[in-house]
Amino acid sequence: MGRAWIGLAALSLLGCLDVAEERARIDSRVGRAEIDVAAVRVDSGSAAVRTFADGELRLWASAPTLSIALELENDAASSWEVRIENAMPDAELTAEQDGEPLAVETVERAVPTDVTFRIDGTAGGTVELSITVADADSRQPYRYAVFADVQSAIDDVQDIYTRMNAVEDLRFVVMSGDLTEQGEPAELRRFQRELKELRVPVFSTLGNHELGASEGNYHRHFGRGNHHFTFRGTHFTLLDDASATLAPVVYDWLDGWLEDGRDAFHSVYMHIPPLDASGVRNGAFASRAEANMMLGKLARAGVDLTVYGHVHSFYAYQNAGIPAFITGGGGAIPERLDRLGRHFVTVTVDPQTQLFETAIVHVD
Amino acid sequence: MTFIASQPRHGLLQVLLALGASLPASLLAQPLPEAPAEPAANLEMEGETEPAPPPSPAASTGPAPDDAAGHRPATDRPHGNPAPEPEPPDHAPRLWPVVGAVVPGVLVHGSGHLIAGETDTGLRLLALEGVGLGAAVVGVAGLAVTGASPRFVGPLIAVSTTGGALFAASALADLYGVVAPPGGFGRAVREPALVLELGPRYVDDRVFAYDALGYVGASAWLSRFRVEASGFFGLDHANQRLRALGAYRLLRGSAASYLDVELASTHHRFGPERFSMTFFELAVAGRLELQVIGRTLQGAFFECAFGYALGMNRQFDLATESDEMLLARFGMGFFVGEGGEVVTYYDHRHDDYAAGLKLPGLGSGPLGHVGVRASHYFTDAWGASAYAETGSAHVLGVSLLFRRRSW
Numbered sequence: 001m002g003r004a005w006i007g008l009a010a011l012s013l014l015g016c017l018d019v020a021e022e023r024a025r026i027d028s029r030v031g032r033a034e035i036d037v038a039a040v041r042v043d044s045g046s047a048a049v050r051t052f053a054d055g056e057l058r059l060w061a062s063a064p065t066l067s068i069a070l071e072l073e074n075d076a077a078s079s080w081e082v083r084i085e086n087a088m089p090d091a092e093l094t095a096e097q098d099g100e101p102l103a104v105e106t107v108e109r110a111v112p113t114d115v116t117f118r119i120d121g122t123a124g125g126t127v128e129l130s131i132t133v134a135d136a137d138s139r140q141p142y143r144y145a146v147f148a149d150v151q152s153a154i155d156d157v158q159d160i161y162t163r164m165n166a167v168e169d170l171r172f173v174v175m176s177g178d179l180t181e182q183g184e185p186a187e188l189r190r191f192q193r194e195l196k197e198l199r200v201p202v203f204s205t206l207g208n209h210e211l212g213a214s215e216g217n218y219h220r221h222f223g224r225g226n227h228h229f230t231f232r233g234t235h236f237t238l239l240d241d242a243s244a245t246l247a248p249v250v251y252d253w254l255d256g257w258l259e260d261g262r263d264a265f266h267s268v269y270m271h272i273p274p275l276d277a278s279g280v281r282n283g284a285f286a287s288r289a290e291a292n293m294m295l296g297k298l299a300r301a302g303v304d305l306t307v308y309g310h311v312h313s314f315y316a317y318q319n320a321g322i323p324a325f326i327t328g329g330g331g332a333i334p335e336r337l338d339r340l341g342r343h344f345v346t347v348t349v350d351p352q353t354q355l356f357e358t359a360i361v362h363v364d
Numbered sequence: 365m366t367f368i369a370s371q372p373r374h375g376l377l378q379v380l381l382a383l384g385a386s387l388p389a390s391l392l393a394q395p396l397p398e399a400p401a402e403p404a405a406n407l408e409m410e411g412e413t414e415p416a417p418p419p420s421p422a423a424s425t426g427p428a429p430d431d432a433a434g435h436r437p438a439t440d441r442p443h444g445n446p447a448p449e450p451e452p453p454d455h456a457p458r459l460w461p462v463v464g465a466v467v468p469g470v471l472v473h474g475s476g477h478l479i480a481g482e483t484d485t486g487l488r489l490l491a492l493e494g495v496g497l498g499a500a501v502v503g504v505a506g507l508a509v510t511g512a513s514p515r516f517v518g519p520l521i522a523v524s525t526t527g528g529a530l531f532a533a534s535a536l537a538d539l540y541g542v543v544a545p546p547g548g549f550g551r552a553v554r555e556p557a558l559v560l561e562l563g564p565r566y567v568d569d570r571v572f573a574y575d576a577l578g579y580v581g582a583s584a585w586l587s588r589f590r591v592e593a594s595g596f597f598g599l600d601h602a603n604q605r606l607r608a609l610g611a612y613r614l615l616r617g618s619a620a621s622y623l624d625v626e627l628a629s630t631h632h633r634f635g636p637e638r639f640s641m642t643f644f645e646l647a648v649a650g651r652l653e654l655q656v657i658g659r660t661l662q663g664a665f666f667e668c669a670f671g672y673a674l675g676m677n678r679q680f681d682l683a684t685e686s687d688e689m690l691l692a693r694f695g696m697g698f699f700v701g702e703g704g705e706v707v708t709y710y711d712h713r714h715d716d717y718a719a720g721l722k723l724p725g726l727g728s729g730p731l732g733h734v735g736v737r738a739s740h741y742f743t744d745a746w747g748a749s750a751y752a753e754t755g756s757a758h759v760l761g762v763s764l765l766f767r768r769r770s771w
Contacts, residue, residue: 280688286755288687296637321683338511
């Protein structure tokens with residue numbers, strides 16, 4: 001009998017069911033930090049706290065706009081430098097305390113997406129910070145780009161960014177994972193350095209290749225894997241399915257995000273397609289049942305578009321009736337015989353009509 | 365159809381005991397006891413009705429040359445002499461071959477047999493490991509080189525999973541061969557006319573609410589044709605998985621070596637989640653007795669199946685979309701008693717309760733699930749089975765079995 005239990009235990013270890021839950025727990029802690037004299041909380045965890053010291057806050061943004069609460073003790077610094085990386089190129093910071101606006105000065109905008117502000121006159125209590133852009137609440141059409149799967153092709157990624165920089169009116173880029181080959185901190189930092197050449201921010205989720213080192217590296221550098229933001233009334237949901245599944249708690253988060261976006265244009269991004277365009281290949285969820293269950297949720301909530309990576313080619317198809325794109329043209333080993341090469345996709349969306357238009361942009 | 369009465373009959377408990385609890389004190393490697401003499405006669409070809417002669421004591425204890433098939437001759441006792449009192453056979457496995465089958469056997473497959481002096485079998489298992497490893501490397505390298513192009517992905521997955529299965533099977537066969545008594549723990553029963561199965565199932569799935577299901581299955585043989593019907597029925601959830609299968613036995617050697625072609629259909633309905641999956645399947649499935657590799661592997665087998673499934677995913681009131689799957693299944697096992705068996709297996713399916721493996725790191729998704737299944741008949745008609753699978757979910761099941769050997 002003892003041997004039978006040992007066998008079952010070994011079998012359980014082989015197939016670990018909780019492969020994504022730790023990352024969901026990390027997600028829930030993103031955007032928070034504390035020191036003796038201060039604490040910071042980014043609303044919805046929409047930015048990774050890279051540095052937090054008395055008088056200094058450095059964030060990596062994962063959404064176009066941010067709301068930040070800075071809780072200060074009486075002996076905290078009265079002047080703060082707030083650096084936002086991966087910011088919208090026209091991002092502005094406003095700050096207020098006790099309903100009164102605080103003086104904010106733009107100290108440096110080294111590159112379009114890296115801006116440092118200084119806030120003076122802070123005191124003990126809560127300081128509310130808002131990173132905004134002028135068109136955040138507009139309902140005019142706009143354009144963004146999506147891509148995935150750079151992996152080991154980081155040396156040539158500037159070819160893609162150069163082409164993206166040439167796209168007129170591009171507001172930001174969404175990336176569906178596999179930024180790196182193994183998810184090592186050095187690789188993640190390299191990816192961030194390369195992004196400085198892109199004139200718009202990249203909002204991303206992670207792919208399975210970010211799990212090659214240790215879980216949490218991605219989150220420390222880029223923030224949450226599961227997150228949601230809005231821009232011009234349209235909704236964006238990015239999901240961490242790097243383990244070919246979603247953590248159970250993410251389904252609870254997803255239900256809320258789907259309800260929020262029910263009456264608007266809502267697009268969903270993840271790395272691994274729930275269902276591969278080629279079922280024999282199954283570059284997809286580990287469970288077809290889970291894939292269908294999740295797609296049913298998206299379809300019934302009126303999701304308009306799903307975009308994936310993982311497969312290093314381009315596919316356009318439908319899943320649960322939702323238009324789906326696989327665009328894994330970031331430079332990783334390409335699918336042979338597809339005659340595509342590196343590419344990305346642009347999406348032009350009209351928030352009022354919820355209609356959208358896509359185009360594939362070839363880099364090679 | 366007649367069944368040979370001289371075969372060893374071992375219960376599941378004996379198998380488990382032999383796998384570790386009853387290791388003898390001997391620390392010296394010695395040649396394994398001879399296998400009982402019957403395999404050539406035991407290859408029940410169609411139409412055979414006579415039982416094979418019982419093994420002689422000489423065949424079970426003394427040296428005798430192998431025949432061309434690697435089997436001991438059935439009778440080498442001098443005529444006219446009374447048979448000596450048979451010595452109790454040494455069925456217990458020896459320590460060092462068993463240890464060797466684990467370390468270094470986990471890396472050098474066949475080590476257990478090499479230590480036991482079964483050099484030919486050990487080298488064959490080592491070669492099988494090499495073939496398996498080579499196929500797995502070729503398959504995975506092919507996937508990388510082609511970027512998993514749909515034009516090549518089916519054959520490449522088949523090659524890589526076959527390689528992995530041969531790699532695992534050669535290690536398990538080494539362990540089996542040094543643990544199992546001569547003749548194995550049991551023997552196959554050829555194509556029973558009817559098998560009924562009934563029992564509960566438990567599913568530990570972190571995503572779906574169901575966990576308790578009932579299972580009922582029936583399998584019937586008529587000549588070379590087999591039909592099967594089975595169903596899982598949620599006890600706490602509106603979830604049903606129904607399957608029907610028809611098969612034709614293309615080739616049959618012994619009761620445990622055969623090749624079938626199978627046509628099947630599976631329908632899985634998730635009521636509360638409002639979707640269903642339906643697949644139509646064509647597969648070729650076979651099983652091979654491993655005594656073709658060496659006499660110590662009598663009673664063990666390797667099985668595999670390849671196929672293709674075409675079907676649809678239906679979101680109720682929303683959309684119906686086509687889908688397809690590669691079918692591949694590999695198992696390594698041995699017989700227990702009369703028609704019972706223990707099988708460890710890999711199943712590439714991603715559409716059932718266990719579905720594909722979730723693994724830490726970057727490898728989740730492509731692989732199917734693994735499992736172990738054991739069955740044993742306590743009487744000629746009644747038996748029980750149990751199985752455990754792990755993939756995206758853990759699945760446990762026990763069943764009561766009923767069979768009729770002939771119509």
